[in-house]
Amino acid sequence: SVSDRTSVNIGLDEISQRIENNSLPTTYIEQNPHNYDEENKYSSGEYEDEAKEKNEYDFIIVGAGSAGCVLANRLSEEEQWRILLIEAGSEEPDITMVPSLYKALKGSSLDWNYSTQPEEKSCRSMKGHMCDFTRGKSMGGSSAVNTLVYMRGNRRDYDHWEEIGNYGWGYDKLLPYFRKSENNKAVEGLDTYLHGTGGPITVERYPYYDDNSFMLLESFKESNVPEIDLTAEDNIGVNIALSTSKDGRRVSENVAYIKPIRDIRKNLDIITNAFVTKLIIDHETKTVLGVTYEKGGKSYNVYAKKEVISSGGTVNSPKLLMLSGIGPREQLESLNISVVADLSVGHNLQDHVTANGFIISLSNKTATNVSSEQLLEEVQRYHDQEPKKYGPLATTNVAGTTAFIKTMYSLENAPDIQFIFEGINNIAEFYSDPQAYLMSDSFTAAFYDGLSCKPLLIKPRSRGIILLNNNDPVHGNPLIYQRFFTDKEDIDVLIEGFKFALSLEETEAFKKNGARFVRVPIKNCENHEWGSNDYFVCLLTEYTTTIYHPVGTCKMGPSSDKDAVVDPRLRVYGVKRLRVVDASVMPFIPRGNINIPTVTIAEYISDLIKSEYKQ
Numbered sequence: 001s002v003s004d005r006t007s008v009n010i011g012l013d014e015i016s017q018r019i020e021n022n023s024l025p026t027t028y029i030e031q032n033p034h035n036y037d038e039e040n041k042y043s044s045g046e047y048e049d050e051a052k053e054k055n056e057y058d059f060i061i062v063g064a065g066s067a068g069c070v071l072a073n074r075l076s077e078e079e080q081w082r083i084l085l086i087e088a089g090s091e092e093p094d095i096t097m098v099p100s101l102y103k104a105l106k107g108s109s110l111d112w113n114y115s116t117q118p119e120e121k122s123c124r125s126m127k128g129h130m131c132d133f134t135r136g137k138s139m140g141g142s143s144a145v146n147t148l149v150y151m152r153g154n155r156r157d158y159d160h161w162e163e164i165g166n167y168g169w170g171y172d173k174l175l176p177y178f179r180k181s182e183n184n185k186a187v188e189g190l191d192t193y194l195h196g197t198g199g200p201i202t203v204e205r206y207p208y209y210d211d212n213s214f215m216l217l218e219s220f221k222e223s224n225v226p227e228i229d230l231t232a233e234d235n236i237g238v239n240i241a242l243s244t245s246k247d248g249r250r251v252s253e254n255v256a257y258i259k260p261i262r263d264i265r266k267n268l269d270i271i272t273n274a275f276v277t278k279l280i281i282d283h284e285t286k287t288v289l290g291v292t293y294e295k296g297g298k299s300y301n302v303y304a305k306k307e308v309i310s311s312g313g314t315v316n317s318p319k320l321l322m323l324s325g326i327g328p329r330e331q332l333e334s335l336n337i338s339v340v341a342d343l344s345v346g347h348n349l350q351d352h353v354t355a356n357g358f359i360i361s362l363s364n365k366t367a368t369n370v371s372s373e374q375l376l377e378e379v380q381r382y383h384d385q386e387p388k389k390y391g392p393l394a395t396t397n398v399a400g401t402t403a404f405i406k407t408m409y410s411l412e413n414a415p416d417i418q419f420i421f422e423g424i425n426n427i428a429e430f431y432s433d434p435q436a437y438l439m440s441d442s443f444t445a446a447f448y449d450g451l452s453c454k455p456l457l458i459k460p461r462s463r464g465i466i467l468l469n470n471n472d473p474v475h476g477n478p479l480i481y482q483r484f485f486t487d488k489e490d491i492d493v494l495i496e497g498f499k500f501a502l503s504l505e506e507t508e509a510f511k512k513n514g515a516r517f518v519r520v521p522i523k524n525c526e527n528h529e530w531g532s533n534d535y536f537v538c539l540l541t542e543y544t545t546t547i548y549h550p551v552g553t554c555k556m557g558p559s560s561d562k563d564a565v566v567d568p569r570l571r572v573y574g575v576k577r578l579r580v581v582d583a584s585v586m587p588f589i590p591r592g593n594i595n596i597p598t599v600t601i602a603e604y605i606s607d608l609i610k611s612e613y614k615q
């Protein structure tokens with residue numbers, strides 16, 4: 001098989017080593033972004049021969065992330081089609097399976113390690129005024145490093161896509177595809193209108209949640225936020241979210257869609273550690289013929305008889321298109337890239353923004369911080385649990401408890417704020433140097449003495465942009481300008497979110513557990529009265545953060561939409577035989593975590609592609 005299996009097996013004994021040395025995070029896998037000087041057995045004769053023999057496929061899918069894995073599975077169901085899936089990263093290592101270690105994956109070799117460009121209104125207290133911009137880089141893509149929250153958004157999100165001219169994308173059309181991917185093991189699964197039980201992605205509640213998860217749930221309920229199935233089409237409410245996991249282990253799209261068919265379907269080839277640098281385009285007919293990729297320091301061409309599908313995600317799909325001459329004319333010409341199609345590629349960047357630094361201290365009733373000896377014991381315990389994982393490491397804990405509310409700024413009957421929480425391992429350390437703490441935060445989600453409360457702006461108005469790197473367009477990191485808060489109302493909505501969160505302190509759930517906000521101004525915001533509007537503005541501009549939901553940079557829209565990059569069948573305008581299928585096509589960001597919406601886009605388009613070719 002063309003596929004390689006240089007899987008980096010990280011055992012839990014190694015994790016415990018790291019924990020012992022207090023260096024859990026980043027050094028366990030190769031730290032070699034593009035694998036150039038990797039001494040690579042796959043550039044040997046054997047591989048090249050195979051590659052030459054097999055260098056024509058029906059479909060080539062670039063990127064084995066959330067969308068790419070779905071497409072590879074569904075398209076290879078057609079036995080007569082030969083599919084190639086190309087992934088820049090490695091195999092998905094075992095460490096990704098442990099839900100409570102999700103923070104340790106940021107900044108590792110499973111992360112493209114992008115960062116934002118310095119801007120006036122955001123990330124000011126981060127190093128160089130730049131925020132990290134985590135993007136998964138392995139089989140599974142961002143679904144291998146994400147926080148495992150299963151969410152769908154609101155009916156309005158999809159009906160709106162349809163209203164602006166994207167025929168076929170309304171909620172009623174998509175609901176069967178939400179169900180199709182899902183194997184729901186939780187109580188919600190009984191609702192067969194909303195949920196599926198026969199799909200590839202196992203959805204469950206973790207076998208364990210700590211007291212704080214329930215304290216948060218109770219506090220919202222006391223505040224008149226109803227406890228609901230958060231995947232309902234009207235998603236104003238609170239709950240402990242469903243997770244994309246099985247028996248306490250992560251279910252990435254690689255686990256769900258690729259592992260079960262790998263090496264079984266002979267019409268699917270997978271190449272890892274292979275970075276696609278360019279689309280091969282016949283400039284005269286504007287037809288995409290294939291792709292060029294680099295692997296082990298060598299460059300290869302491979303061809304697609306039917307289509308190339310870019311599933312590189314919200315940063316790398318626009319990057320690949322622009323490198324290939326599809327993008328804003330001015331930018332491409334300034335880089336001497338000859339223009340194939342002049343389109344608004346890289347524009348329309350949106351994300352769910354919030355801030356770090358709004359901290360709840362926990363009393364000894366619910367704090368879960370433990371000594372390092374206890375931590376190691378837990379690691380050992382997790383390691384020994386077979387076949388099912390349970391206990392504090394088999395869960396993301398409070399990161400699962402989430403609530404959606406509607407502020408006075410929401411003009412529709414739909415939420416505009418989502419609350420999420422994250423354990424703060426050590427409040428004192430956080431306060432003494434927030435920047436250093438945030439940059440090195442790779443602790444387990446299991447053990448902590450405080451909570452970071454983050455109201456997310458889920459219906460943002462500001463729009464960002466992604467540009468190619470001027471100095472090194474192919475191998476350099478793209479320039480990411482988030483442009484947060486360039487629309488002032490975004491700040492006003494978030495202030496309402498902070499105020500609502502503050503009111504949770506008055507609930508019995510908080511009081512009886514002795515949980516309260518740390519009313520001490522954080523570094524660089526000392527000049528503002530803690531809890532005032534100005535203070536929240538300061539938090540937002542100094543300690544800006546997201547939960548990594550960028551979308552929109554290859555916007556889907558009808559031909560009348562001058563900013564549209566792809567049509568409602570996700571075909572790129574102005575060129576033949578090219579689609580983009582990933583989170584970048586979303587014209588507006590959904591009101592909720594976006595992994596499952598991305599999967600659903602890929603499920604839907606797979607069906608559409610099959611029916612197109614059957615005609």
Ligand SMILES: Cc1cc2nc3c(=O)[nH]c(=O)nc-3n(C[C@H](O)[C@H](O)[C@H](O)COP(=O)(O)OP(=O)(O)OC[C@H]3O[C@@H](n4cnc5c(N)ncnc54)[C@H](O)[C@@H]3O)c2cc1C
Binds near residue numbers: 088135596
């Ligand atoms: C830290 C983090 C936490 C998150 N938490 C959640 C959550 O709890 N719930 C939720 O719903 N969503 C969450 N998300 C968001 C969600 O995971 C992503 O939106 C989703 O996975 C995006 O899917 P995608 O297919 O668009 O891109 P990706 O999954 O990022 O896939 C792109 C793939 O393409 C590969 N690739 C890119 N360029 C090339 C190239 N040139 N050649 C070859 N391969 C290439 C990449 O390596 C990657 O594997 C989170 C994201 C992150 C980063």
Ligand SMILES: *[C@@H]1O[C@H](CO)[C@@H](O)[C@H](O)[C@H]1NC(C)=O
Binds near residue numbers: 026031033108115
């Ligand atoms: C990520 O980028 C930062 C600078 O932006 C650099 O210091 C760090 O070493 C990089 N990490 C990896 C894993 O490449």
Ligand SMILES: *[C@@H]1O[C@H](CO)[C@@H](O)[C@H](O)[C@H]1NC(C)=O
Binds near residue numbers: 334335336
């Ligand atoms: C583009 O090409 C022109 C003419 O060949 C050259 O002068 C210029 O330096 C090039 N610019 C870049 C960014 O490569």
Ligand SMILES: *[C@@H]1O[C@H](CO)[C@@H](O)[C@H](O)[C@H]1NC(C)=O
Binds near residue numbers: 364365
């Ligand atoms: C918890 O803290 C309270 C008040 O600070 C103290 O009286 C009590 O002894 C502590 N309990 C434990 C188990 O440490």
Ligand SMILES: *[C@@H]1O[C@H](CO)[C@@H](O)[C@H](O)[C@H]1NC(C)=O
Binds near residue numbers: 369370428449
């Ligand atoms: C947990 O954190 C609290 C407050 O920071 C501290 O007083 C306590 O000693 C810690 N407990 C352990 C077991 O480390």
